Amino acid sequence: MHIFSGETSGARMAQEAAAKTLIFPIIDLSSPDRVATSRLIRQACVDSGFFYLINHGIDEDMFEQVFDQSKKFFQLSIQEKLELSRNKDHRGYTPLYVETLDTSIKSKGDSKESFYIGPVPIEGSSSQETHIDDVNQWPSEATLPHWRATMEAYYDKVLSAGIRVISLIALALNLSEDFFMRVGALDSPAAFIRLLHYPGELPSSEDLNFGASAHSDYGMITLLLTDGVNGLQICREKDKQPQIWEDVPHLKGAFVVNIGDMLERWTNCLFRSTLHRVIASGQERYSVAFFLDPNFDCLVECLESCCSETIPARFPPIRSGDYLKKRLWLTYSSG
Ligand SMILES: O=C(O)CCC(=O)C(=O)O
Numbered sequence: 001m002h003i004f005s006g007e008t009s010g011a012r013m014a015q016e017a018a019a020k021t022l023i024f025p026i027i028d029l030s031s032p033d034r035v036a037t038s039r040l041i042r043q044a045c046v047d048s049g050f051f052y053l054i055n056h057g058i059d060e061d062m063f064e065q066v067f068d069q070s071k072k073f074f075q076l077s078i079q080e081k082l083e084l085s086r087n088k089d090h091r092g093y094t095p096l097y098v099e100t101l102d103t104s105i106k107s108k109g110d111s112k113e114s115f116y117i118g119p120v121p122i123e124g125s126s127s128q129e130t131h132i133d134d135v136n137q138w139p140s141e142a143t144l145p146h147w148r149a150t151m152e153a154y155y156d157k158v159l160s161a162g163i164r165v166i167s168l169i170a171l172a173l174n175l176s177e178d179f180f181m182r183v184g185a186l187d188s189p190a191a192f193i194r195l196l197h198y199p200g201e202l203p204s205s206e207d208l209n210f211g212a213s214a215h216s217d218y219g220m221i222t223l224l225l226t227d228g229v230n231g232l233q234i235c236r237e238k239d240k241q242p243q244i245w246e247d248v249p250h251l252k253g254a255f256v257v258n259i260g261d262m263l264e265r266w267t268n269c270l271f272r273s274t275l276h277r278v279i280a281s282g283q284e285r286y287s288v289a290f291f292l293d294p295n296f297d298c299l300v301e302c303l304e305s306c307c308s309e310t311i312p313a314r315f316p317p318i319r320s321g322d323y324l325k326k327r328l329w330l331t332y333s334s335g
């Protein structure tokens with residue numbers, strides 16, 4: 001059954017009804033047939049902007065450790081968490097209801113708490129040579145031993161999986177596989193881990209709200225880990241009323257990968273950055289998103305191969321950093 005929203009009782013219906021379950025294409029990152037893989041990716045990005053990623057080089061043990069450490073952080077007292085409040089560089093903790101992803105609605109905010117980790121300088125790597133300061137915030141070793149080491153190890157692995165996906169995406173667009181490196185998107189990417197916690201029971205239940213209200217992601221691609229508790233839904237036709245929402249099932253050991261708005265701009269809307277949300281199911285839920293976004297200086301400009309006389313460029317060129325700043329400002333200023 002589909003979920004319809006847009007009516008006054010939309011949120012309530014969303015919580016009560018069961019949505020149609022989607023099956024996305026499964027992309028095998030280890031496949032030696034890169035041409036066939038890139039064709040599958042192209043199809044997925046044109047159809048829904050979502051696919052599953054398997055054989056990505058990160059074992060389930062590491063996923064478990066990341067979830068484990070994430071739970072340990074969110075179980076700390078609110079005072080301890082607030083000591084690591086999100087700083088001006090968007091690293092750290094954001095409490096319940098502070099963020100509103102759907103900037104078109106008036107709500108008390110999304111019922112999730114989160115923690116952002118941004119680029120970490122890796123010893124001996126080029127990032128240190130380019131003098132990236134570590135502006136991340138870390139819980140102390142005494143409070144959460146191994147926390148930082150776990151997150152840094154995961155960051156490293158998920159970034160390299162993401163970069164491999166980006167080169168397949170370049171092939172899928174009939175570009176050379178190093179295209180996004182050559183345009184400077186990946187030499188110092190704005191790549192962020194976001195740990196997410198959706199509490200099962202909310203302090204106040206007077207108005208039903210979303211764990212994450214409807215939004216599309218801002219950047220290039222997102223690699224999402226889910227814990228098996230349902231809640232994530234997508235709406236393939238954002239402009240059609242009433243909106244139809246479909247469940248995205250968990251696939252053990254796989255990432256859910258989706259296209260973000262900057263890649264949609266780059267491809268002149270050939271690849272889709274699809275609206276999605278997380279409904280509050282009453283069950284506690286954890287997820288870990290990894291946003292792989294271009295270097296702030298990178299110019300995002302509609303690809304010639306995606307434009308023609310009949311389909312002219314729909315967007316003017318924009319610097320990635322300017323675009324991201326605007327979107328983040330909207331997310332944290334409304335609600
Ligand atoms: O928690 C999820 O499953 C999705 C989170 C999400 O869409 C986001 O953080 O952008």
Ligand SMILES: [Fe+2]
Nearest residue numbers: 215216217276
């Ligand atoms: Fe998202």
